[in-house]
Amino acid sequence: MIRLKNICKSFGEQSVLRDISMEFAEGITCIMGPSGVGKTTLINIAAGIIAPDCGEIIGLHGKKVSMIFQEDRLLEWETALTNVLFVNNNRPRAIELLTQAGLADSLHKKAADLSGGMKRRVCLCRALIAQHDLLILDEPFKGLDAEIKPSIMQMVKDHANGITICITHDPSEAEFLGGRVISFAS
Amino acid sequence: MKEKFFNAVKFAPVILFWFVVWEGAAFLIQSDIIIVSPRVTFARLFELGATAGFWGSIGTSLGRILRGFLLALGAGVVLAALCAKFKIAERLVLPAVKVLNAVPIASFTILALMAFHSSNLSIFIAFVTVLPIVFFNTLKGIESTSPQLLEMANIFRVPTYKKIFYIYLKTLAPFVASAATTGVGFAWKSGIAAELIGVVRGTIGANLHTARIFLNTADLFAWTIAIVVLSYLMENALRFFFGKVIK
Numbered sequence: 048m049i050r051l052k053n054i055c056k057s058f059g060e061q062s063v064l065r066d067i068s069m070e071f072a073e074g075i076t077c078i079m080g081p082s083g084v085g086k087t088t089l090i091n092i093a094a095g096i097i098a099p100d101c102g103e104i105i106g107l108h109g110k111k112v113s114m115i116f117q118e119d120r121l122l123e124w125e126t127a128l129t130n131v132l133f134v135n136n137n138r139p140r141a142i143e144l145l146t147q148a149g150l151a152d153s154l155h156k157k158a159a160d161l162s163g164g165m166k167r168r169v170c171l172c173r174a175l176i177a178q179h180d181l182l183i184l185d186e187p188f189k190g191l192d193a194e195i196k197p198s199i200m201q202m203v204k205d206h207a208n209g210i211t212i213c214i215t216h217d218p219s220e221a222e223f224l225g226g227r228v229i230s231f232a233s
Numbered sequence: 234m235k236e237k238f239f240n241a242v243k244f245a246p247v248i249l250f251w252f253v254v255w256e257g258a259a260f261l262i263q264s265d266i267i268i269v270s271p272r273v274t275f276a277r278l279f280e281l282g283a284t285a286g287f288w289g290s291i292g293t294s295l296g297r298i299l300r301g302f303l304l305a306l307g308a309g310v311v312l313a314a315l316c317a318k319f320k321i322a323e324r325l326v327l328p329a330v331k332v333l334n335a336v337p338i339a340s341f342t343i344l345a346l347m348a349f350h351s352s353n354l355s356i357f358i359a360f361v362t363v364l365p366i367v368f369f370n371t372l373k374g375i376e377s378t379s380p381q382l383l384e385m386a387n388i389f390r391v392p393t394y395k396k397i398f399y400i401y402l403k404t405l406a407p408f409v410a411s412a413a414t415t416g417v418g419f420a421w422k423s424g425i426a427a428e429l430i431g432v433v434r435g436t437i438g439a440n441l442h443t444a445r446i447f448l449n450t451a452d453l454f455a456w457t458i459a460i461v462v463l464s465y466l467m468e469n470a471l472r473f474f475f476g477k478v479i480k
Binding site: 094096111112113114116118120122124125129133134173177 | 390400
């Protein structure tokens with residue numbers, strides 16, 4: 048369990064989070080809400096990437112974090128396979144995950160040559176292969192084709208373990224993943 | 234390959250034009266001390282090329298200048314990495330490299346002649362000439378490394394050696410390549426200038442010195458062509474090497 052207690056965060060004059068408290072238990076928690084309300088800031092605080100201006104995070108210490116960032120953050124000059132192996136050297140597992148994500152034919156293609164949706168799937172494989180207690184997914188299904196999306200969502204559901212926090216704009220994605228839904232308002 | 238051939242074909246008339254200008258200037262001036270014609274220059278170059286001394290001088294100069302260049306390449310990258318990592322290193326090293334960059338080669342050469350054996354002169358001069366170029370380029374490369382990628386690697390607890398190999402080296406390679414290809418030309422020019430000032434026996438610089446003493450312009454031109462060709466070859470060898478690395 049991770050607890051965020053009375054968190055606040057401002058960027059310059061702009062206050063993004065004010066006195067936010069919430070808990071993330073084992074299983075999937077979806078965070079929904081319009082753009083710009085501070086969802087990404089909140090999960091970046093939960094992941095320990097940025098420090099809050101006030102409040103505390105309880106239970107994060109010693110936890111292994113894995114993440115799909117809002118941006119892809121891939122090594123564009125490396126292949127899809129190398130990008131996954133970058134975080135974990137388990138080659139058979141990397142190939143298995145990429146194959147499940149429909150990227151069997153693109154294992155050795157450079158990330159720069161992949162489409163937006165394919166890159167997102169590589170990001171997902173990278174997040175899933177990394178050992179984790181806390182899995183953070185910031186819009187993991189962004190840019191995915193309608194045909195492949197259900198199988199990728201299923202993949203997340205099957206492989207997510209520990210505490211999983213998923214940001215989404217789409218209520219159907221939250222519904223599919225199940226678990227708790229937190230709605231964020233400005 | 235085909236493209237390279239066509240480029241060479243396109244470039245040939247340009248070379249021909251300048252040879253004609255050169256030949257014309259030699260014909261008009263009619264003074265073998267001021268200018269010798271391309272025919273005389275190349276005839277002398279072939280004559281020199283047939284002697285062991287010519288290749289010996291090239292080998293000696295090339296070996297020493299390359300040593301200085303490679304030392305500067307290594308030291309420049311390591312110093313830049315230290316400066317990027319430790320503030321104290323930056324405070325200490327940065328002003329020293331800036332001074333190194335500003336001091337004229339002639340001052341260094343005279344200083345070095347007083348301090349070292351002249352056989353090491355071109356190594357030292359090539360080193361001090363190239364070091365600032367490599368240092369500042371590498372520093373720029375390190376500064377341009379994506380903080381987002383580094384943050385990603387930190388979140389995934391990626392070991393340092395992987396971060397260096399997959400992120401830093403890949404980002405740095407174009408910067409180091411640019412510094413190396415620029416630096417090799419400078420190393421070559423400054424190294425030979427130092428050999429000339431120090432009259433280091435058995436080197437290209439010493440041959441240029443002899444040509445100057447005896448007002449032997451044909452030798453001067455022939456050696457200059459040899460220097461230009463070698464500089465071009467070294468620069469292209471580096472371009473080829475870094476082209477493979479960056480790929």
